[in-house]
Amino acid sequence: MLEADHDDGQRHSVTFGWLISDTVSDQSYTGAVTAPRAPEPMPRAALILDEILTMEAFQAGAPELISAARPVAERSDPVPVRWIHVAETLEATTLLEGGEFVLSTGRLLDGPASAEEGVREAERMLDELEAAQVAAVAVEVLPEREEVARALAQAAAHRSLPVYRLSRQVRFVAITQEVHRRISERQLEQLTTDRRIHDVFTDLSLEAAPAPRIVEEAGKLLGTRVHWHRDAGGPSSGIRDGGPAVPQVPVMVAGEPAGVLAVEVPERGPVPPRELCSTVLERAAQAVALGLLTERSRQDQARQAESTLLHELRRPWHLEEDEALRRARALGIGVVRGRPEDGPVPAAWVPVVLRWDAGRRTDREVLDAMTWSLRQARTTALAGRLNAAGLALLIPVAARALEGSVLERVLGGVRRRLGAEAGSVAGAGPAEPLLLTAAARLDEAAMVAEAAEALGSAPGLGPVGGDDARAGARRTYYRARDVRLRGLLASLRGDERVRRFAAAELEPVLGPDRATDLELLERLLASGGNKSALAQSLNVSRPALYARLARLQRRLGVSLEDPESLASLQVALLVHRLHAD
Template structure:
């Protein structure tokens, strides 16, 4: 039996809330009474903290349930309100106080003061009217927190394995939607952009009720470009399906859910699987992409293919014979938190748009994915002098057809044969990697002559001699690291060593700036007025920053 066919319904535990903790036997033994914030008892608890001090701001990180015996309330309970306010302001999830009525006059006064302070509060305050062992509460709660985290990790792994298996099995839309519904434990519907239902799974509910007036109801659910609940009359959880700019549908859960986060994780992974399945369904185009990628990879290796043989194979894959060929690499920017699947989808989207632009420009080219996040292109040009205008036209149009330019373009030296041009893809890839480190990209494409010093340093990035030189130049501010000093040095070098120009930027007052620069000189052991020192430092800083961004 395959992995994807044997999956249980959702097993992720509920969020560990204050209400859930109050149901524990070890807490119920304390006869809990909610004094305030009853409507906020579903607040999640991140940890449990025992404290008898009023100094809470430095002790809490946020989300803790604080346990106390009220020792900080004062003999007459006069500090109860202040303690409660400090706990709340420190970001705690709630407060549990153990005070036994009649145990002492101080306890009675503290209870009275606590009731008064908690009355009408939106912050959860719970009174334990019998003695309990706080260590027993913390032990049980912390064990639950760890167990919940392990369950969540296991759940995430299971979801990943299920949809990976579905992709490997070439599952269709109906199977993918059915598995998503089973994982979520709620109905899931796949619709196209016209709100027509492509596939659905009702999980045992009435099908007629689920799909009644579907188009009308679905139109009231605003579209989103990411997973979430849209603004609209029908506030359903949804995720888009299809590559960005070419969305062909979306997945929806038409109803309420116990856990939106878990359902969102399932929907998102299902949406990615559907997208990949649809892309993989383009059999002929997919085979063509693979064949082109195979030829480019082969040409980048040291194989003994003849020039004519390479041309014949390239022409069979759609590249027309031309007088001049140019190697180009497009590098997709990495996004924080994005996994391999997301990068694959963005890379494929860029390749599809590039092919459309080439067709629109009536240009001939051999384009394919080189590796994760990189698209390679051998572009045919009618004559060498036409290379620049053709590149300008293609990549300006490519930029205009995408919502945001999140890729960089490197161009290698043009050659008279496809074989020689393909060897230049490595050079183009290096340029694209360097350009990806730039703060801004004013040109539609770059060559090594455009990246200049950064290009040289990129080639020498792993040269031990350059490394030793740069580290020696910056030793005074890198060992130990001094971020402020490094930033000041970069600004100073950026202004060509002109202190007055640097001061005019509003960075610091002149006296303060000059004092900082003198201290910087002491750390570096050189004079910043010396041109050779500034040049050496500039090379060292550029090398250091290039290494930090790669």
């Protein structure tokens, strides 16, 4: 039954088999009561409960909260209301979607013959409404229906569902019309907002706007700051901790995470609605992802052009120096980043080859790290793939005196960006005044890098160059003078001929009972053939040492006075250490 007010000021009763008044649909439904279900996500245009409670038309009924629900003023989270219905029968539950504000006169509670039956009927009614997950219920029970009021109050007393008693007559039509008007206005506002959001991010995408501008426009739409975390490392210190959860959306590029967009929760002032935050952040994330894809495409084209030029430079009969420099400048390669034409002419070019563990970092990750490091160092480099785990670089320097500092900044930045687990190692050749001659020295830089990489996995050969300060873990890059013989042997350790050479040289002192002979040989070679120093280090007399050396010489079958023999034994001993490790 629905009691509606008409223009004549009288209340008329109209009976329906099952009634839900809804201005959107005039259909009637019937169905069985089902188990509670999760409501659909609330639309952003939904009202909140306290807006309805403060309406003049609703306040005219002298509303009183009779359930155990917390008063609206004491709630930290607003109760959203998606629609308003007038219901007078229990069969209405199946048409409710959750989040509705239900008005009723409670006429079905007038039928029970006893107070106990009235309470049971009231509990049944409220059970059905709770199962439908309505937002709140308001029942008009005038003073002359005191038994109904008591039954309703008793049935509602223990419930968390907001249940209000209206003890004065109200115009349900006035309440529903006002609620519908406000929701319609907000839906129209939402359509306008959605259109504006769509237009803003469509224009930004068509302009291929950079990520900072997209983030700035997202902040303007929300009225608060938006943060772009490129490395997806989480909110920055500028975002408040301990308060409401920070709305954030991941940015995905080609199925891979590329960062996170997050809204800064203001210390004071209104917080943007979470649904609006989600919509803006999702559109912003799409625009940023599209921009990153466009940037990646441009970057790939530039890298391909650089790689092509680099490989042509390694075939110098294809290019003259002037043509090579012109093409390098056209690619933006110069001493000063972004100004190859206006900046100083490079005084020299440094050939560098970077190697890494291909199982831990892809070539794109290494190229991205190199691009980042060059940007941080405010310089450029001509870069191209050398092999599956090798990157060739020609780095311009404005003066030879700056060569070391430029390499430290660029290659040190790459190592930090990739992390220690990438196993990156760089070899540098001598700086050359001409681009073509520098390109010709890339093979030398590649051999240095390969030798240094091999040294890093061969600790038995000792620190690089015999200097602890130059140990592999402490150097940003290597020169030929750093790896020397140890580097050569490390790079040749897979050669069976080298292994056989070492075995043939040392076979007389490699038996299980020859450990003292091997140690004596090592000490002799370490002393550089200085017998006085060797006798002192062994704490033996010189005659005793001479006797031991004579026995060692007979066992080896070579002269320990001959420099070439000592050199062969030194090489064999280094190879032995390498394979022992």
